[in-house]
Each structure stands twice: as structure tokens, then as C-alpha cells.
């Protein structure tokens with residue numbers, strides 16, 4: 001006689017396969033099943049699941065985060081115990097995956113991506129900190145955001161985001177590294193901190209081109225370019241490579257900083273690059289206990305620069321210990337301490353960042369007579 005209380009298995013391999021197959025690869029942003037990475041799923045009668053995931057490379061840096069995501073998806077689908085094993089894709093599987101991604105329109109930059117080149121006249125005014133925090137603030141508002149660290153000789157994006165590893169390469173293109181919801185690419189992912197980067201001219205241009213074209217940015221809404229300070233080779237290369245970029249000029253309130261920032265503004269004007277606006281950083285020092293603001297670097301530099309360039313002053317970010325500490329800790333202040341005065345000033349910038357389109361009037365068209 002059949003027992004009335006025969007227990008039904010809590011789950012089956014179909015349910016676990018469906019749940020795990022929908023888990024997104026953190027860098028390819030597609031389901032594991034769609035990517036061909038879900039190799040095997042077995043569920044025993046007690047509901048214990050054994051899952052095999054095929055990684056793109058043996059040394060995949062995302063192994064542990066994938067293990068966690070797969071385990072929780074299988075548990076949510078009713079598995080009582082979960083064992084995740086990893087194998088590596090064959091060369092043929094990798095080629096197939098790369099081919100599939102290569103064929104997608106999403107590779108490289110999308111024509112709808114808004115691009116902002118964050119520039120300053122001189123170093124140390126907080127251009128990279130502004131870039132990193134603006135990126136996180138935009139990502140938190142639900143946009144797909146990328147940062148290309150084009151400050152090739154003084155890269156600081158890896159440090160500001162607390163990332164120290166090589167990006168995954170997949171048959172001819174690279175996957176950006178994702179941190180705090182932002183997709184990142186930097187020369188700093190490929191060289192040691194102590195190693196000098198000696199790129200110039202054509203080599204530099206080629207490297208920047210690769211970072212734009214051979215990186216799987218995947219349909220970004222916004223790309224921020226962290227330029228080296230001043231008006232050099234990188235700025236000119238990027239203007240050529242990303243003609244839709246708009247300039248975001250960062251300055252401190254000091255007259256000296258404002259004057260050199262104005263040079264960058266003039267370079268942009270000469271190249272017919274639109275200017276989205278001015279960001280004044282280190283505007284005043286706010287006392288943590290009494291709230292008094294002291295204008296350590298003077299006042300008015302941001303406003304004067306904005307007037308000179310005929311664009312809005314978008315925000316004034318105070319000198320704030322929270323911002324410096326967050327930078328040192330590798331967690332942008334917008335994520336670490338969103339109520340800090342510097343973080344709210346960056347949030348204002350993200351909310352009011354103008355959409356600027358480059359006018360084509362008067363521009364030479366890339367046509368040639370054959």
C-alpha cells in the first residue's frame with residue numbers, strides 16, 4: 001500500500017537548471033545558459049544539487065562571486081544542498097562565445113552612448129575623484145555607466161575603485177571590470193604601480209582606440225573619460241576617436257587653476273567639442289563639528305571659468321575628509337558615505353548633468369573622392 005505521506009522531492013533538475021541558467025555572468029551580463037556556461041545540473045532525491053559551470057578561463061577572477069550567485073539561485077529553486085564545480089570552456093566553445101558577442105551590436109560604443117571627457121588644466125584638482133563618484137552616482141540612478149581611465153601616465157581609477165586585477169580577455173576583446181556598478185577599463189589593470197608608462201603618439205592612440213573599440217562596453221548609457229591633466233596627445237586622440245564627447249571641466253576655486261582650466265576649454269572650442277559645464281572641486285572646507293565653511297582655496301574660480309566658457313557651473317564640491325578617506329579606501333564616497341557633503345554635491349551633478357550633442361555645422365565630413 002502506498003504511504004499517504006510520501007514526500008515529494010522539493011525540486012528537480014529542470015527547476016534548478018532554469019534558475020541557475022538565468023544567473024547573469026557579472027561581466028558579460030547574460031544568463032549562464034545563454035552563454036553556454038551551464039554545463040551540467042544533477043539533483044538527487046533529497047534535493048541535493050550538483051552543478052557544473054564552465055568558465056571562460058581557468059583563472060577566472062569571478063569564480064567565487066559566481067559560486068555564490070549560483071548557490072543562492074539553486075537554493076531559491078528548492079535545492080537542499082548545493083555543490084558547485086568549475087571546468088573550463090574548450091577553445092572551440094570560447095571561440096563560439098566570442099563570435100556570438102562580437103556579432104552583437106552592443107560591442108564597443110553605442111551611438112546612443114553619451115560621452116563626457118572629464119578634464120582639468122592641472123593635476124591634483126580632483127578630476128579622477130569627480131569622475132569616479134559621478135560614475136557611481138549615475139549608475140545608482142539606474143544608468144549603465146562606464147569609465148575609461150585615459151590618464152595613462154597617472155591612472156588612479158583602479159585605486160579609487162579598489163580594483164587590482166587583469167580584465168578577462170576573450171578571443172580578441174576584453175571585458176571591462178565592474179566595481180560599484182560601474183564598468184571600468186584602465187592602463188592600470190595591465191601594469192604595476194611602480195612601472196612607468198612610456199606610451200606616446202601612435203602607440204598611445206592605438207591603445208586608446210583598443211580601449212574604445214575592443215572592450216565589450218555593452219550598450220552604455222554614459223561613458224566618462226578620465227583625461228590626463230592639460231591639453232596633450234591623449235585629449236587630441238580622444239577627440240578624434242570619440243567625436244561625440246562633451247567636455248566636463250574640473251577646477252578648484254583658485255585663480256591659477258581656473259586660468260589653466262580655461263586653456264582646456266579653449267582647446268575644446270577650437271576642436272568644436274561641446275562643453276557640458278564646469279565642476280568646482282575643493283570649494284570650501286566644511287568643519288565636521290560646527291559646519292562652518294572656510295574657503296581654503298579662495299572663491300569664485302568655478303563661476304569665472306563657467307562665465308568665460310559660456311557654460312553652467314554644475315556643482316561645487318567641498319573639501320571633505322570623507323571624500324579623501326573613501327578614495328584611500330577604494331570605495332567612492334557616493335557609495336561609502338552618501339550623506340557626506342561631497343557625496344551630495346556629486347549627486348547634484350549626476351542629476352543635472354546636461355545632455356550635450358555636438359553640432360555638425362562647419363565640420364569636415366569624413367568623405368573622400370575615389
Ligand SMILES: Nc1ncnc2c1ncn2[C@@H]1O[C@H](COP(=O)(O)OP(=O)(O)OP(=O)(O)O)[C@@H](O)[C@H]1O
Pocket residue numbers: 120122123124125126127128129130151154156228229281282317318319320321323324325327328342
Ligand atoms: N573634494 C575633495 N575633498 C577632499 N579630498 C579630495 C577632494 N577631491 C579630491 N580629493 C583628494 O585629492 C587627491 C587628488 O585627487 P585626484 O587624484 O582625484 O586628482 P586628479 O585631479 O585626478 O589628479 P591627477 O590629475 O594628478 O591624477 C586625492 O587624494 C583625493 O582623495
